[in-house]
Amino acid sequence: MTVLSYLIPISLFLGGVGLLAFVYTVRSNQYDDPEGDARRILSNDWDEHPKP
Amino acid sequence: MTDASHPGLAACPGCVATPRDAADVAPQASRLALSLPGIHCQACISGVEKALNAHPGVTSARVNLTLKRAMIDADPDVAAADLIPVLEGAGYEAHELDLSAISATATSKAGRELLLRLAVAGFASMNVMLLSVSVWSGASDATRDMFHWISAAITLPAIAFSAQPFFRNAWSALSVGRLNMDVPIVLAIVLALVTSLWETMLSGEHAYFDAALTLTFFLLAGRYLDHRTRAVARSAAEELTALEVPRAFRIEAGVPQERAVSDLAIGDLVLVRPGGRMPVDGIVVDGQSEIDRSLLTGETVPVFAGIDTAVSAGEVNLTGPLTVRATAVGTDTSLHRMADLVAIAESGRSRYTSLADSAAKLYAPGVHILSALSFLGWYLWSGDLRVALNIAAAVLIITCPCALGLAVPAVTTAASGRLFRKGMLIKHATALERLAEVDTVVFDKTGTLTAGTPELVNLSDHSPSHLAIALALAEGSAHPLSRAISDAARAAGVTAARVSDITEVPGYGTEGLWQGLRVRLGRAAWVGGGQSDRTAAWLAVGADAPVPFVFADALRPGAAEAVAALQASGKRVWLMSGDTTPAVQALADRLGIADWLAETLPQDKAAKVQQMAQDGARVLMVGDGLNDTGALAAAHVSISPASALDAARVASDIVLLGQDLEPIAEACGTARKATRRIRENFRIATVYNVIAVPLAVAGLATPLIAALAMSLSSITVSLNALRLR
Numbered sequence: 001m002t003v004l005s006y007l008i009p010i011s012l013f014l015g016g017v018g019l020l021a022f023v024y025t026v027r028s029n030q031y032d033d034p035e036g037d038a039r040r041i042l043s044n045d046w047d048e049h050p051k052p
Numbered sequence: 053m054t055d056a057s058h059p060g061l062a063a064c065p066g067c068v069a070t071p072r073d074a075a076d077v078a079p080q081a082s083r084l085a086l087s088l089p090g091i092h093c094q095a096c097i098s099g100v101e102k103a104l105n106a107h108p109g110v111t112s113a114r115v116n117l118t119l120k121r122a123m124i125d126a127d128p129d130v131a132a133a134d135l136i137p138v139l140e141g142a143g144y145e146a147h148e149l150d151l152s153a154i155s156a157t158a159t160s161k162a163g164r165e166l167l168l169r170l171a172v173a174g175f176a177s178m179n180v181m182l183l184s185v186s187v188w189s190g191a192s193d194a195t196r197d198m199f200h201w202i203s204a205a206i207t208l209p210a211i212a213f214s215a216q217p218f219f220r221n222a223w224s225a226l227s228v229g230r231l232n233m234d235v236p237i238v239l240a241i242v243l244a245l246v247t248s249l250w251e252t253m254l255s256g257e258h259a260y261f262d263a264a265l266t267l268t269f270f271l272l273a274g275r276y277l278d279h280r281t282r283a284v285a286r287s288a289a290e291e292l293t294a295l296e297v298p299r300a301f302r303i304e305a306g307v308p309q310e311r312a313v314s315d316l317a318i319g320d321l322v323l324v325r326p327g328g329r330m331p332v333d334g335i336v337v338d339g340q341s342e343i344d345r346s347l348l349t350g351e352t353v354p355v356f357a358g359i360d361t362a363v364s365a366g367e368v369n370l371t372g373p374l375t376v377r378a379t380a381v382g383t384d385t386s387l388h389r390m391a392d393l394v395a396i397a398e399s400g401r402s403r404y405t406s407l408a409d410s411a412a413k414l415y416a417p418g419v420h421i422l423s424a425l426s427f428l429g430w431y432l433w434s435g436d437l438r439v440a441l442n443i444a445a446a447v448l449i450i451t452c453p454c455a456l457g458l459a460v461p462a463v464t465t466a467a468s469g470r471l472f473r474k475g476m477l478i479k480h481a482t483a484l485e486r487l488a489e490v491d492t493v494v495f496d497k498t499g500t501l502t503a504g505t506p507e508l509v510n511l512s513d514h515s516p517s518h519l520a521i522a523l524a525l526a527e528g529s530a531h532p533l534s535r536a537i538s539d540a541a542r543a544a545g546v547t548a549a550r551v552s553d554i555t556e557v558p559g560y561g562t563e564g565l566w567q568g569l570r571v572r573l574g575r576a577a578w579v580g581g582g583q584s585d586r587t588a589a590w591l592a593v594g595a596d597a598p599v600p601f602v603f604a605d606a607l608r609p610g611a612a613e614a615v616a617a618l619q620a621s622g623k624r625v626w627l628m629s630g631d632t633t634p635a636v637q638a639l640a641d642r643l644g645i646a647d648w649l650a651e652t653l654p655q656d657k658a659a660k661v662q663q664m665a666q667d668g669a670r671v672l673m674v675g676d677g678l679n680d681t682g683a684l685a686a687a688h689v690s691i692s693p694a695s696a697l698d699a700a701r702v703a704s705d706i707v708l709l710g711q712d713l714e715p716i717a718e719a720c721g722t723a724r725k726a727t728r729r730i731r732e733n734f735r736i737a738t739v740y741n742v743i744a745v746p747l748a749v750a751g752l753a754t755p756l757i758a759a760l761a762m763s764l765s766s767i768t769v770s771l772n773a774l775r776l777r
Binding site: 004008011012015016018019022023026027031032033034035036039040042043045 | 093094097098102115116117118119160164167168171172175178179182183195198202206
C-alpha cells in the first residue's frame with residue numbers, strides 16, 4: 001500500500017493545478033462572452049501572427 | 053489563407069445595414085459602450101472591430117457577442133456619435149449606451165463568486181468521492197481511517213468556503229425567526245460533518261464527507277443557474293434603460309447647450325427639437341408645433357402647441373422646435389407623480405408565494421421533525437447517543453433538498469431561455485408561475501395593440517390629381533400623418549404633382565402653389581375643413597371645399613394573431629384605452645374583442661384591474677404608456693413592449709423585445725408547461741424520499757445509498773427540466 005503515499009498527493013496536486021487554472025480563467029474574464037469566443041475561432045484575422 | 057476564402061458579409065444576412073438617425077452627441081469620455089442589436093456571427097465581430105479600430109483616436113475596441121455590445125477605449129475627444137456613422141457605413145446598426153445605467157460589474161461579481169465556490173465544491177467532491185469509492189469497495193482498518201482523515205482535511209476547508217451563501221441565508225432567516233430552505237441544508241451539512249468527524253476519530257465505518265460536498269455542489273449549481281437566468285434578464289433590462297441617454301438642450305445666453313436632464317432647474321429655457329421628448333413640465337414660450345400625448349393619455353390625435361401651451365414631461369414634440377420654460381423638473385414632473393401609482397400597487401404583488409416557497413414551508417419543518425423523531429426513537433431504544441446521532445444525520449442527508457433546490461431553477465432557466473429566444477425577457481423571478489395562472493388579458497390600445505404610427509384608410513376616395521398634390525405637400529414635412537400619406541400614395545403608384553414654394557407652418561401643416569392656386573394640407577381649422585371624430589388631415593386646393601384624409605392606427609404585427617390565440621385558449625380579452633370611443637370601438641371590432649373601455653383615466657384603468665382581481669380573475673396586463681403603469685403594477689402579471697416608457701417597463705414583469713405581439717399567447721402556454729414541470733420535479737423528489745427515508749430511519753442507509761439517491765434525483769430533475777426546451 002506504500003504506493004498510496006505517492007498517488008494520493010499526486011492526485012491532489014494535479015486536481016489543485018486544475019482548480020488554480022480555473023480560478024485564473026474566471027479572474028481574467030474568460031467567461032464573459034462564451035458565444036463570441038466560440039465564433040472568433042472562425043475568423044482568419046491574426047492567423048499568420050498573434051495580435052500585437 | 054487568402055481573402056477570397058473569407059466568408060465576408062454575404063455569409064451573414066443579419067449584417068445588412070439598418071439605417072437610423074444618428075444619436076445625440078455623447079459627453080467626453082475615454083470609455084464608450086455601443087449596443088449592436090444586429091450582430092450575430094463571426095463576420096460581424098471582425099467587421100465591427102476592424103471598422104472601430106481603424107477610426108482615429110480609438111485605442112481598442114472589443115465586441116461581446118453574448119451581450120451584443122462593443123466596449124471601446126478611446127481618446128477623450130472621441131464621442132459615440134462619431135463612431136455610430138462609422139459602423140452604419142460598414143453596415144451595422146449601432147446605438148449609444150449610457151454606461152452609468154449598466155451596473156453589470158456588481159452582477160458579474162456575484163456570478164463569478166458563485167462560479168468559484170461551485171468549482172471548489174466540485175473539485176473537492178470529486179477527490180473525496182475517489183477516496184470514498186475505495187472505502188466502499190473494501191478498504192478497511194488503518195487505510196480506511198487514513199482515507200477518512202484525508203477526506204476530512206479536504207472537506208472542512210472546502211465547505212467553509214463553498215457553503216458560505218447557505219450559511220449566510222440560513223442565519224438571516226433564523227435571526228428574524230423564520231425557516232427557509234437553507235436552514236435544513238445548513239443543518240444537514242453541519243450535522244454530516246460533525247458525525248463524520250466523530251466517526252473518524254473513533255475509527256468508525258461510515259463517514260458522510262462526500263455527501264456533504266456533493267450536496268453543496270448540486271445546490272450551488274442550482275443557485276448558479278438561477279443567478280445566470282436573472283443576470284441575463286437584468287442586463288437586457290439595463291440595456292433598454294441605457295439606450296435612453298437622458299440629455300436635454302438648455303438655452304444658455306441664447307445658445308442651446310447639451311446638458312444632463314438632472315441638471316435642469318425650474319425657470320430654465322429648454323429647447324425641444326422635433327422628434328424629441330419633453331424632459332420637464334413647462335410652458336411653451338417660443339415656437340409652434342404639434343405634440344403627441346399618446347404615452348401619457350393614450351390619445352392618438354396630436355395636439356396643437358403654441359405660446360403659453362402647458363406641456364408635460366414624456367410628451368413627444370412632432371413638427372417644429374419648441375422652447376419651454378420649465379415649471380417642474382425631476383421627481384416633481386407629472387411623469388414621476390404618475391409613476392408613484394406604481395409604488396402603491398406594487399405592495400400587493402409581494403404577497404404572492406412562489407411554488408418554491410410553499411414547498412419549503414412544507415418541507416423544512418417536516419424534515420426537522422422526522423430527523424428529530426428518529427434521533428429520539430433510536431436514543432430511547434438503543435441508549436447509544438452515537439448511533440442515534442448517526443441516524444439523524446443520515447435522515448437529514450437522504451432527505452437533502454438537492455432535487456428541490458434544482459427543481460425550480462432548472463425549469464425556469466430552460467423556460468426563460470426559450471422565451472428569450474422568442475424575444476421575451478422575464479424580469480421577475482415568479483413571473484412565469486403567475487403567467488401560468490392568467491385567465492383574463494387586458495390590452496392597452498395605443499402603442500401596444502397598435503404600432504403608434506398612423507395609416508391612411510380612405511385613399512380610394514380621392515381623385516388622382518388631389519392625391520398627386522397631397523403627395524407633393526406631404527413630402528415637404530416629417531410629420532407622422534404626412535409620412536403616412538406619402539407611404540400610402542407611393543405604394544399606390546401616385547407620382548407627385550409639381551407644387552412650388554412648399555413651406556411647412558409648424559403646428560398647422562404645409563402649403564404651396566400648384567398651377568397658380570394656393571394648396572394647403574394640414575389641420576382642419578387652418579385649411580377650413582369640418583369636424584371629424586377620427587384623426588384627419590385636410591387638403592384644400594384653391595377655393596374648393598377641403599377634402600379629408602382619414603387615418604387609423606396601424607396594427608402592431610402579430611396583434612390579431614395574439615388576440616385570436618388568447619381567445620382560443622379560453623381567456624377573456626379586454627381592451628382599455630384613454631383614446632376616444634370611436635377609435636377604440638373600431639379597433640375592438642377589427643380584432644373581435646367584445647369587452648372594451650374607452651376614454652379611461654389612468655386611475656380608472658388601475659381600479660378596473662383591481663376590481664377584476666377582487667372578482668377572482670387573474671389579470672395579465674399588456675401596456676406601454678405612463679397611463680398604464682398603475683394597471684401594470686396592479687395586475688397579477690404584466691407585459692410591456694420594449695418601446696414603452698421606462699416607468700412602464702419597470703412596472704412590468706416581462707418585457708417584449710421585438711415588435712411582434714404573437715409570442716404573448718405562446719408565453720402563456722410555455723409558462724403553464726413550466727409550472728407543470730416544476731410540480732413534476734417536486735413529485736420526483738418526493739418519490740425518491742419516500743423510497744430512501746424509511747431506509748435511513750431504519751438505520752440501513754450507508755453513505756453509498758445516500759450518494760446514489762442524491763445524484764440520481766438531481767439528475768432526473770435536471771433532465772426533466774430540459775424536456776421543456
